[in-house]
Amino acid sequence: MRPILTYDRTVVRLVDDDGDDLEAPWTLPLPPGTNVLTNDDELLLIGGKVVFYDGNGANGIRRYALTVAGKGEDLGPAPVPTPWPTPAPPPSRFELQREKGSHRCISSSIRQGTIMEEVQIGGGCQTFDYRIHEKSGNAVLYKSDSANQCLDFWRAKGDWNTYGCNGGSNQKFDYDPVKGAFVNTESDTTLFVVGFEPPRPSPKPSPKPSPKPSPKPSPKPSPKPGSKLEIMELKHQAGGCKGKVGKRGNKWLVKRGATVESCQRACLEDKGCKFASLTKKGKPSSWKCASFKKCKKIKKSGKSMTFTKSKVTRSKYEELGEIWTEEGDFGDYDLPPPPPVVGSK
Numbered sequence: 001m002r003p004i005l006t007y008d009r010t011v012v013r014l015v016d017d018d019g020d021d022l023e024a025p026w027t028l029p030l031p032p033g034t035n036v037l038t039n040d041d042e043l044l045l046i047g048g049k050v051v052f053y054d055g056n057g058a059n060g061i062r063r064y065a066l067t068v069a070g071k072g073e074d075l076g077p078a079p080v081p082t083p084w085p086t087p088a089p090p091p092s093r094f095e096l097q098r099e100k101g102s103h104r105c106i107s108s109s110i111r112q113g114t115i116m117e118e119v120q121i122g123g124g125c126q127t128f129d130y131r132i133h134e135k136s137g138n139a140v141l142y143k144s145d146s147a148n149q150c151l152d153f154w155r156a157k158g159d160w161n162t163y164g165c166n167g168g169s170n171q172k173f174d175y176d177p178v179k180g181a182f183v184n185t186e187s188d189t190t191l192f193v194v195g196f197e198p199p200r201p202s203p204k205p206s207p208k209p210s211p212k213p214s215p216k217p218s219p220k221p222s223p224k225p226g227s228k229l230e231i232m233e234l235k236h237q238a239g240g241c242k243g244k245v246g247k248r249g250n251k252w253l254v255k256r257g258a259t260v261e262s263c264q265r266a267c268l269e270d271k272g273c274k275f276a277s278l279t280k281k282g283k284p285s286s287w288k289c290a291s292f293k294k295c296k297k298i299k300k301s302g303k304s305m306t307f308t309k310s311k312v313t314r315s316k317y318e319e320l321g322e323i324w325t326e327e328g329d330f331g332d333y334d335l336p337p338p339p340p341v342v343g344s345k
Helices: 260-269 314-320
Strands: 011-015 021-027 044-046 049-056 060-066 094-097 104-106 118-120 127-132 139-143 149-154 159-164 174-176 181-184 189-193 229-236 239-241 251-254 275-279 288-292 298-300 304-312
Touching: 044 174, 094 104, 229 260, 229 298, 229 314, 239 275, 239 288, 251 260, 260 275, 260 288, 260 304, 304 314
Parallel strands: 239 304
Antiparallel strands: 011 021, 044 049, 049 060, 094 127, 094 189, 104 118, 127 139, 139 149, 149 159, 174 181, 181 189, 229 304, 239 298, 251 288, 275 288, 275 304
16 A cells, blocks of 8 residues: 655755755645645745645735745854945836747726736737835836726736725735736736846856966076086187087077176086087177087187086086186186297397
């Protein structure tokens, strides 16, 4: 025998877009035996509250408004809402339709004693104004072309006509700014503004990418104890390596503005450089520096200098320095012979 299922309570859950619970289900404090949403009624958002209706014409209709309790009450704190734009007030003058998005509207033929009908949009639609009735304080829908005729639920006929404005429950409407709809609680009627476009959530601004910090230059690794260090030494003070740049691994290190220092340091940073020849032709801005893998022969010239890369001990490194300098240099290098002394006659 199948078990008998009894609808004994109504619960509300707060879920995300995937249907997973964000907050545990809450049991609503409803009268015993009350069935809610028995006819799959639609939830409405009115005045920032979730509103729904239950019941029928014979036993009356009940209206429920759900809110999330604040801290310190039975329910947890209200979740952070999705940001929506500020709800726009209802338009000052508009046309209405029973079914949202249809091509029909309430006809201008509506009047007292005449049931509301619909016509094709553009075929004579009645316009309305949404205003507060002075005596009752309720919001009602005035006919735009009549000073004291309001949309009125004709209880005897179970439908709508217009009647003298009195602000009664059968004329009172609540406005839903999200749906662009007017809701009458007594008749459970919703009328929609023709051509209404719902508001859209404000797009979240794209986060600005964090600026990437400039990479710090990697410090030169400290040499291991006992390892030898590379330095540049003078090979020839007035001559350059023989060989064509661009062949056999020879290449330019600095094509313009080379100096004694920059030529040596460029060779130290280039693993393939064994010898560096500085050519000092023309202005200093035109000086060049070339790298050679071999330098067996020297082409003597007062406008050239050649340096060699050597590996020395730390003590020698500290004594000579990383590159050759002219100050205090008394080394015995392969220098050109001095010019002949011309004797006097």
